Amino acid sequence: MTQGTDDRLADELGDLQESGPIDFLVIELPTDRATGDKAFPHLVDLVDRGIIRVLDLVVVRREDDGSVVGLGLEELDDGSTELAVFAGARSGLLDGDDLDEAASAVEPGTTAVVLVYENVWAAPFATALRRNGAQLVASGRIPVQALLASLDATEPVD
Template sequence: MTDTPLDQLGPVDYVVVEFPAGQSSFTGEMIDELISLVDAGTIRVIDVLILTKNEDGSVDALELSDLPQLGELEKLEAQLAELLAADDVEHLAAAMDPGSTAGVLIWENLWAAGFASAARRSGGQLIADGRIPIQAILASIEADLALDAQEV
């Protein structure tokens, strides 16, 4: 995966992006954005999977290296760690709807590696992290706007 010593790694995140049945239109825009983040040194891609959940609930998982035409992703493929095990795939696919396809992306946050390393050298350890879904932020903003409108 990397020649970086473990004590210098940045935080690692993942996302699962689901496309409903018949609506997976990979235009290349997501790939362009991913390549831009890698080229800028913002992230290091650790693993990429494509999951397909069949109507019977079974799941097919493809590693990036299994895809016939990688295009721009070819330069990432050589660096991948294939980190996820079968249990991980099963857990991630549990949230998917039958007939859907999902992309799983795992990356290291290179932008935060220095801070994370300094925290570890200082004796700190990560005890919690999280992410606020954009849908929750939008709902909060809409609720505040509705409340402001009622007060007028």
């Protein structure tokens, strides 16, 4: 990272010792229907309630030939959301290689939203752990589809 990136990141995050965990999502949207009309109002709500803080929100399209093209956030906004609040949400955490890697996770011909966010709700807990010398050594997510499949497998057969 360059000094400018370090400064921008420091401005965005403040004191890292006081930050909550930082996560990322890569969301695949069909390019012909890539709007934020149903999901993004929930993202705005999470930010408004102080649950998360968006550090980066970047839109890319993986073309049919596999090439990656950056898109403007306005290409997802059909007027039904307040996505303009995320315009310029670039902390410096993501570089071109990160965006290429994120785009490689989605199918050709689709649009991807790359979202990096701080879990503000967990900051007091994480800060207390760090002050006591603890550190997070692993984390993960269980996809809802896997949970549902597991529950279906445990249901008794009639």
